[in-house]
Amino acid sequence: MRLLNKFNLPSPVVRAVENDPYDRGESDISVTQLIDSPLIRRMRIKHQDDIEEDVTDRIWSLLGQAVHSILERGADSPDVEGAEERIYTTADDYIVSGQYDLIYRKKDGNLVLADYKVTSAWSVLYGSAKWEYQLNVLKWMVERETELTIDRLEVIAFLRDWVKTKAGDGKYPAAQVAIVEIPIWDTEKTANYVRNRLRLHFNDTEYMQCSNEERWYSGDKWAIEKVGRKSAVKVFNSKDEAEEELEEFYSNADLYSLEHRPGKYRRCEEYCDVAKWCPIWNPM
Numbered sequence: 266m267r268l269l270n271k272f273n274l275p276s277p278v279v280r281a282v283e284n285d286p287y288d289r290g291e292s293d294i295s296v297t298q299l300i301d302s303p304l305i306r307r308m309r310i311k312h313q314d315d316i317e318e319d320v321t322d323r324i325w326s327l328l329g330q331a332v333h334s335i336l337e338r339g340a341d342s343p344d345v346e347g348a349e350e351r352i353y354t355t356a357d358d359y360i361v362s363g364q365y366d367l368i369y370r371k372k373d374g375n376l377v378l379a380d381y382k383v384t385s386a387w388s389v390l391y392g393s394a395k396w397e398y399q400l401n402v403l404k405w406m407v408e409r410e411t412e413l414t415i416d417r418l419e420v421i422a423f424l425r426d427w428v429k430t431k432a433g434d435g436k437y438p439a440a441q442v443a444i445v446e447i448p449i450w451d452t453e454k455t456a457n458y459v460r461n462r463l464r465l466h467f468n469d470t471e472y473m474q475c476s477n478e479e480r481w482y483s484g485d486k487w488a489i490e491k492v493g494r495k496s497a498v499k500v501f502n503s504k505d506e507a508e509e510e511l512e513e514f515y516s517n518a519d520l521y522s523l524e525h526r527p528g529k530y531r532r533c534e535e536y537c538d539v540a541k542w543c544p545i546w547n548p549m
Contacts, residue, residue, distance in 0.1 A: 266316045274320050282323045286330070289362050290351055294466060296363030296406075299459070300398040302479040303466045308539035316538050325425075329383040332423055333366065336381060344370045346413065354406045356459050359467065365403050367421075368413065375416035378404050382422045389422050389443045390436055394478065396420050398458070400447045405455040418447035472544045481532040488524045489515055497524070 270279055289295035298306050309316065333349065340348035351364040367379040380400055382388070400418040407413055427441040450458070465473060487507035488497035498515065501507035507523055515521035533546045540546050 266313060266318060269317055269319045271319050272321055279320050282320050282327055285323075285326075290353065292353060292360040292362035294359060294361055294463070296361065296399055296402050299361060299402065299462045299466065300395055302475045303462075303473050304475050304543070304545070305479070305537065305539060306466060307472075308542055312539055312542050315542075318538055325383065328425075329381075332383050333381055336366075340367075342369070346370060346376065352403075352406050352410050354409050356456075357463050359463050361402075361406070361459070361463075363399075363403050363406055365407065368407070368415070371417075376413060377417045377419055378407060378415045379419040379421050382420050383425055384422050385426050386424045386428075386431075386438055387426075389424065389438050389445055392445075396445070397447050401450045401455050402459060404449070405452065405459065408452075415449075418449055420445040420447060474545050475533075477530075479532070480530040481536070482528055482530050484528045486526040486528070488526055490522050490524050491515075492520050492522075500526075 268279070268283060289298075294306075337349060339345070345367065347365070347368040349364065349366060351362055353360055353362050355361070365378055366381045368376065369379065370376050378400060380396070380403075382396070400420070404415045404418060407415060422438075422443045422445055424438060424441050424443060427438060431437045432439050484502060485504075486500050486502060487504050488500045489507060489511055491498050498521070499507075499510065501510065504525070511521060511523050530546075533540050533543070537543070537546070
């Protein structure tokens with residue numbers, strides 16, 4: 266991968282980004298890769314010398330690393346069972362590695378596996394399926410490779426866009442740090458999930474299309490529009506719901522209309538670093 270500096274950031278910033286400490290160790294695949302798109306992983310391996318990324322694209326990652334580094338100061342607390350440790354396990358002859366951020370014991374005696382995230386308030390409000398995949402796989406690995414039994418899973422979310430004036434407004438986070446409890450899977454479900462993901466990543470099929478979830482598909486929307494107004498009056502995920510609302514409350518056809526907004530594959534369009542070589546998104 267070639268790291269660019271399009272905005273001429275100072276060399277210390279560039280060097281900090283270049284010196285990313287991430288290392289999956291002696292493994293075939295990391296948990297981060299396992300839960301992500303098999304196609305993207307294969308394309309990154311195939312085009313690793315051609316991928317270009319700007320320094321600015323990694324700033325949030327850099328800030329996340331800084332938060333992790335600072336929080337290690339608290340790892341000597343007596344209720345901490347482990348912190349920032351990479352573990353390895355074998356499944357179907359593949360070595361999987363994953364690093365947990367924190368294992369600590371609550372006052373009620375429950376043992377918690379927690380992950381630090383520098384993220385958005387939106388992620389806390391609406392949840393992230395990847396958090397559930399990641400933490401359940403890490404729990405499964407910890408329990409396989411140690412004598413610990415995990416009772417709870419948590420994301421400790423540091424909200425980079427938190428707005429104090431919105432605190433207490435419905436489900437909006439009350440503070441800039443939010444604790445999100447993650448549902449726990451049973452052992453069989455997690456083991457089956459891991460083995461299924463390994464089959465997807467290492468099967469003989471050269472190209473496997475990313476799922477809508479992996480492509481960050483927004484879904485089709487239907488918007489009630491008002492003449493002279495820039496933003497929509499209301500937006501719906503269902504055409505039927507939108508038409509029912511329009512008929513009941515906005516029946517004046519001279520003022521209101523229904524607009525279909527096709528869904529977008531946001532990752533493919535804006536964020537995927539191998540989109541230009543993707544046989545699905547950009548077939549030759």
